[in-house]
Amino acid sequence: MKAILCDLGGVLLTVNFGLALERLSKEAGLSKQELEARIFSSGIKEKFDLGLISSLDFYKQIITREEISFSYFQSIWSEIFTENQELINYLSLYTKSCRLYIASNTDPLHYAFLSNNYPWFSLFNGFGLSFRLKIAKPSPEFYSKLCREFGINYQDALFIDDLKDNVEAAEGLGIKSYLFTDLAGLKLFMENEIRIS
Numbered sequence: 001m002k003a004i005l006c007d008l009g010g011v012l013l014t015v016n017f018g019l020a021l022e023r024l025s026k027e028a029g030l031s032k033q034e035l036e037a038r039i040f041s042s043g044i045k046e047k048f049d050l051g052l053i054s055s056l057d058f059y060k061q062i063i064t065r066e067e068i069s070f071s072y073f074q075s076i077w078s079e080i081f082t083e084n085q086e087l088i089n090y091l092s093l094y095t096k097s098c099r100l101y102i103a104s105n106t107d108p109l110h111y112a113f114l115s116n117n118y119p120w121f122s123l124f125n126g127f128g129l130s131f132r133l134k135i136a137k138p139s140p141e142f143y144s145k146l147c148r149e150f151g152i153n154y155q156d157a158l159f160i161d162d163l164k165d166n167v168e169a170a171e172g173l174g175i176k177s178y179l180f181t182d183l184a185g186l187k188l189f190m191e192n193e194i195r196i197s
Contacts, residue, residue, distance in 0.1 A: 001156060001193055007102075010161075020080050021036065058109075087186070101126045105129075
């Protein structure tokens with residue numbers, strides 16, 4: 001293996017959108033049900049993750065009467081992550097023997113927040129992100145675009161994700177993949193696949 005492609009949410013990070021909903025509800029005076037409808041049921045989040053709308057447009061479709069400022073919205077929307085530091089430390093052991101890449105469905109606000117606040121982002125050689133690629137997992141095109149951009153051969157890559165559909169899609173292209181549940185299982189798998197230099 002020459003490249004490790006790793007998901008963000010559910011693997012490197014725990015994501016809790018409930019935190020954002022609670023804070024937005026309190027600060028903007030909107031019910032959680034209304035916020036869920038505006039963000040998740042309307043399809044607006046999927047468009048944002050695909051880079052089809054700007055961060056400002058995303059904000060305006062959720063906070064329609066400017067109950068809170070755009071900058072305050074950005075902080076609330078992004079402060080929902082908890083790092084899986086033990087896994088991050090483990091992956092850092094492979095930086096001499098492999099190139100590391102992020103492979104994530106995410107939006108520009110979350111990416112900006114994470115890259116500005118988490119120094120371990122520097123471990124990664126590149127970022128395959130849905131809003132940049134204009135396609136999301138589990139579409140096979142997501143993986144093909146990512147691999148073309150960074151010059152990765154499918155047979156040289158290992159993909160790690162917590163969702164079965166994403167793993168199966170990568171495997172369908174010939175990318176060796178691992179369905180992440182815990183670090184202990186990943187360690188056993190990787191130690192059979194990759195030798196640490």
